[in-house]
Amino acid sequence: MKFEKLVGERFKERPSDCVIDSHALMIRGGYMKYVGNGIYSSLLPLKRITRKIEQIIREEMDGIDGQEVQFPVVMPASLWQESGRYESIGSELVRFNDRNKNPLVLGMTHEEAAVQLVRDYAQSYSKYPFMVYQIQTKFRDEARPRGGLIRVREFTMKDAYSFHTSQSDLGDYYDRCHHAYERIFTRVGIPEVISVASDSGMMGGNISHEFMLMTSIGEDSIVICRGCGYKANMEAADSVIYNERDTVSNKITLVHTPNIHTIEEVCGFFNITKEKSCKAVAYQRNSDDSYIVVLIRGDLDVNETKLTNHLGFDIHAATIVDECELAAGYIGPYLLNNNYSVLYDKSLENTNNLVCGGNVIEYHYTGLDIQRDIGNVMYHDFVKIQDGGICPCCGKESISISRGIEVGNIFQLGTKYTKSMNMTYIDKEGTIQYPIMGCYGIGIGRLAASVCEVHHDDFGPIWPMAIAPWQVHICAVRSDDNAVKECANNLYEELLSSGIEVIYDDRAVSAGVMFSDADLLGVPLRIIVSPRNLKESCCEIVSRDKTILIKVALDLTNEKILELV
Structure with missing residues (x-):
């Protein structure tokens, strides 16, 4: 590929609307172009990167x-x-009618389509287990797109769906897919990704894991135990x-508390923690605006999920x-009107002498003892775990909270979709059963942006060899020099003949412009052909990450590049 023919602009200034580095670098480097809110077009460098990611994923899924x-x-x-999600999912799902007024949806995920595809085929136990997957564009009307490809509305995703006749078989396959995901992330250059227990959300099921790339720009909070290694999404x-x-x-005593509203003000007024x-x-x-009151300890916050x-x-x-x-500002559990759903968090279990709202403006109660004053109530876990909190696994006060980008997820869905969509099979005893499903997703564009986020410097991305847009970047400095031009042309042809992916820059521009553009493309290996190097009958080979800086004889350059690649 000749650099001068590469469609797209590269520029030095950071776009003002790009908050995170990967977004800024991929705009500056001519990888993608903004089309609309959360929607981008991909140019050749990004397309080559995502194509390689897709191939790695295909190999692991086929495996x-x-x-x-x-x-x-x-x-x-x-x-x-049929599945019930047409009504239960909010405005993220795009609904519309065709010209004949038939209601349609744009796919944001494909559990329903997967069941519809195989439910006529898989009516006997002998057909199981199996897994189908796709790599395809989806649309989710995301309320808050951000970070370039980190959170978008239109995106390409690998989603896979497995079908089983027993929970143990699903569990075994779930582990196989978990290991395949670990290999995928290692192969694309981010082996540091960790898996954490997660909430299944709208997908359903009881067991799920997210694969997290730990970085300060991540939008997910990850709970990690410094003691036993427990990991989970917040x-x-x-x-x-x-x-x-x-x-x-x-x-229990009602106390006048004028102009006291917040927990901080309450605690200061009564001199308590x-x-x-x-x-x-x-x-x-949402459906009827009926009220729910959640009661928790004052130092904690509600986990709305x-x-x-x-x-x-x-x-x-x-x-x-x-x-x-x-x-x-004065709501409390004592003598609270029965017209509301009232829920108690476990943080209030085994407490007494609490201060709470008096259910009267400018009044609070002291001395609250829930067991004595309210009676036997059910306690549930509604709280966000805190930094320094108690690990639910080892019991030590060793919890830390970090940030991460979700780069993949896997779910054990159970029979949520097969039962609601009436997918059945006949087992060995002739009994009708519902198959058990698993679901496994990876966002392609988000994965590319995540790799860029952790593999870059101030000048541009540093792409791992496995997914780099090209493997080698030839810079012909002073291409108006016939010797430089001839040498660079010969190297270009030799490397192409050897099966190396090469981008070749022989533009009549300064070395500074040429190297700046090369940094933005982030190709792992750079060959510099210049009059100064030719005087020594050599070429300079530099790696984008600066770990390699060598001079190689002209007749050995091709061989050395093959070795390095």
């Missing part, structure tokens, strides 16, 4: 007996109505809290109006 298929981008709404991490009751429970307060957080159900999973429906932060009879 665990996957069969590549392709599902439609547009699906009839009836498929999603949304899935169990919170462990121990309380010690005071020896004597004081009488936050651990001795009870906080109320109000929500409303845990709460939503417990409730089984979507919620939003409450708007408290006069008609609801909730005293905003």
Whole structure:
């Protein structure tokens, strides 16, 4: 490939709207171009990178007996109505009608399509197990696209779906896919990716893992135990809290607290720690705006994913109006009106002498003892685990919170989709059964951007050899010099004949411009042909990561490049 023919612009200035480095570098380097909010066109360098990533993924999926298929981008709404997700998924799912008024959806994921593809085929136990996968463009109407390819609305994804006749068989295959994912991330150049237990969310199922690349720009919070190595997404991490009751429970007393609203103000007024307060957080159900009040210890925060999973429906932060009879800023469990759903977090278990809202404006109670004053209540885990918290695995106070980018995920879906879509098979005893499913996804563009995020310097990406857009970049400095031109041309032809992927820059530009553009392309190996080098009958070979800087005789350059590649 001749550099002068490469479509796309490269420039020095960082775009003002690019918050993270990978986004800025891939715009500056001519990898992609903004089209609309969360939508980009890919130019040749990025297309070559993603094609290599896709090939690595194909090899690993084929290696665990996957069969590549392709599902439609547009699906009839009836498929999603069968599974129940047509109604349960919010505005992320794009719904529309065709010219005949038939309702359709744009695929943001393809569980329904996978079941529809195989449910007529797999009606006997003898057909199982099997896995189908695709690499295809999807659309999700993401509310907050960010970070270039890190979070977009239109994206290319590998999604795979396995079908089994037993939970143990699914578990075995799930482990095979987990290991395949580890190989994929190692091969593309980010072996440091870790897997963490995660929340299944809208996908369903009880067991799921996310593969996280730890970086400060990540939007996911990852819980890691420094002691035993426990790892989980913040949304899935169990919170462990121990309380010690005071020896004597004081009488519950209503106290006037003028202009006191926040937990900080309450604790300051009563000269107590936050651990001795009870906080109320109000929500409303999306479908009917009915109120839910969650009661937790004052020093903690509600994990809304845990709460939503417990409730089984979507919620939003409450708007408290006069008609609801909730005293905003003064809500507490004692003598709370029974018109609301009231939930208690485990952080309040075995507590007494708490301060809580008085359910009257400008009043709080002291001396709250839930067991005495409210009675026997059910406690559930609704809390965000905290840095320095207790590990749910080893029991030590050794939890740390880090940031990460999710670069892949795997789910054990169970029979959520096969049962709702009436996919059945006949087992060995002649009994009708529902197959058990697994689901496995990797975002291609996000993976490319994530590699760039951890493999770059101030001048551009440093692509690993396995996914670099080209393997070698020839820079013909002073291509107007006939000897330089001839030498560079010969090297270009020799390397191409040897099967090496080469980008060749013989433009009439300064060395500074040429090297700056080369840095932005991030090709692993660079050959510099210049009048000064030719005087010594050699070429200079430099690696993009600066670990290699050697001069090689002209007649040995091809051989040395083959060795390095």
